[in-house]
Amino acid sequence: MKKYKSVILLWKYIIKDKKYKFKFIILFLLMILSIFADIVSIGAIIPFLGALTNPDILLQKEWFKIFVEIFKINSENDLIFKITILFILVALSASLIKLLLLYFNSKISAELGIELKSKIFEKTLCQSYEYHISHNSSELISLVTEKINRVIQSGILHVLMFFTSFFSALAIIFTLICINTIVAIIAFFVLGGGYILIGYLVRKKILKNGEVIKSNQPKAVKLLQEGLGGIRDIIIDNNQLIFISNYKKIASKIEYANMNNMLLSSMPKSIMEGLGITLIAALAYYLKVIEGNEQVLPILGALALGAQKLLPILQQMFTSWSFINAGLPLIEEVIEHLNLNQTVCFDNKEDKLSFKKDIKLKNISFSYDSKKLVLDNINLIIKKGQKVGFIGKTGSGKSTLIDIIMGLLKPKSGEIFIDDVLLDDYKIKLWQKNIAHVPQFIFLSDASIAENIAFGIPKEKIDMEKVIESAKKAALHDFIESLPNKYNTFVGERGVQLSGGQRQRIGIARALYKNAEVIVLDEATSALDNETEKSVMKSINKLNKNLTILMIAHRLSTLEECDVIYRLENGRIIETINDKKGLI
Structure with missing residues (x-):
């Protein structure tokens, strides 16, 4: 038995x-x-x-x-x-x-x-x-x-x-x-x-x-995912038979x-x-x-x-x-x-957490495997409405720090305060209602542009006026209007029918549709050419001055409009840059 x-x-x-x-x-x-x-x-x-x-x-x-x-x-x-x-x-x-x-x-x-x-x-x-x-x-x-x-x-x-x-x-x-x-x-x-x-x-x-x-x-x-996900490189390298054989x-x-x-x-x-x-x-x-x-x-x-x-x-x-x-x-x-505990899902009807003053990180440390600290005793204050940049080599801890600020990862030690309110397990969901994330590679479903801007909202509940307003602020509206089906145009699987700049603008429009007060740009423009990057950054810099924008970038030119830049190395903030003259 x-x-x-x-x-x-x-x-x-x-x-x-x-x-x-x-x-x-x-x-x-x-x-x-x-x-x-x-x-x-x-x-x-x-x-x-x-x-x-x-x-x-x-x-x-x-x-x-x-x-x-x-x-x-x-x-x-x-x-x-x-x-x-x-x-x-x-x-x-x-x-x-x-x-x-x-x-x-x-x-x-x-x-x-x-x-x-x-x-x-x-x-x-x-x-x-x-x-x-x-x-x-x-x-x-x-x-x-x-x-x-x-x-x-x-x-x-x-x-x-x-x-x-x-x-x-x-x-x-x-x-x-x-x-x-x-x-x-x-x-x-x-x-x-x-x-x-x-x-x-x-x-x-x-x-x-x-x-x-x-x-x-x-x-x-896994083999199917890799084969279909990397189809461009597979065709170029003529590696089809290897994937088929495996x-x-x-x-x-x-x-x-x-x-x-x-x-x-x-x-x-x-x-x-x-x-x-x-x-x-x-x-x-x-x-x-x-x-x-x-x-x-x-x-x-x-x-x-x-x-x-x-x-x-x-x-x-x-x-x-x-x-x-x-x-x-x-x-x-x-x-x-x-038998897994549902750690991050609960039906919360409360309003988002109030954010009027600042985000404070006190003595934040984090490690993935308990052997090496990815973040080591980080202390940081981000004021509402600031544009804050984070730079550093790969593995310096930039993305991990942003994930902790967004409540995706819990610090192993230290505390986070939003307007002096401690961010505990319950408050994290309320805090995340304030946040929109624009990654390097925007996830786009094989649906219409409108559905991708209002991502996760049932089609019948999408507010089209809000979609259009968000697209205008992201400098995307004129392009959409030039398409035969306008906002009902399907983007194709993973957005294959759009350029890199257009995909990023959809990501920005999605963040604005959410009424986010904090927008996180995680190397959002690093895959774009210089001209497209400047165009996208121009759209970002024109956004509401009350928005708090956190940006991770490798190119310093991307951060030239930031109020402050933090340089990370080995999980520590080694430099705070307020005056960017001569740096960019």
């Missing part, structure tokens, strides 16, 4: 939701009804075959006289006709109930799948920035897409199917015991024992294949593991079908020759029908057991993510 702890935890998580309790009650009732239908359909075969082979003996039985009276049977032909109709109705009813049970199984699995996918995505998005930079995005994408699909299949759908099959198998065996105890026990030990033996022999291989799928799925996603190796491991598991889960069916026919022949000989039973045909008919129902059920149990075992490594990974 310890082996299936992750499956139990998954179901504990599911059952906590009250809306599923009622659905599981319906599912349980349908399962009971399905089991009862199996019992009736197998039991009905004896009077049906008895009526066909020897109706006189059947009519003489005391228990059958009740049937004769209810259905007013007055001849052998009438008996055969009515019992045939009744047997067909029983068989069709049993099939209909099984279809309903299958539908409910699938429907509940689909609903739980939606719930789990949404919850995993929520848990992933609601982790801290530090969590995201320490995890490869391909691992998270693989988990939210491919892996969760496998968990839904193995941890939910096949668990439901396993228990449905298990109780159906018990009902069939119980019915066969009532018909002939020795025959039922032999059938159970031969057929059931065969599946148990095969399961014991293949269990380790199935689990190993599950581990192969778990470890290689993120690698496949992807093929990873995909082969995944597909062969899937193939092996499918083969191992389906293999018993072929073996047990032959064994089932052999068993029926042997039992026929036993009943006729050893026991001398004159009613051998009805008993064999019941056994044949029972075996015909039992074999697929046992095969389904084995297939579900295989899928559950193959999915255990993935279920464990999903449980780990479901």
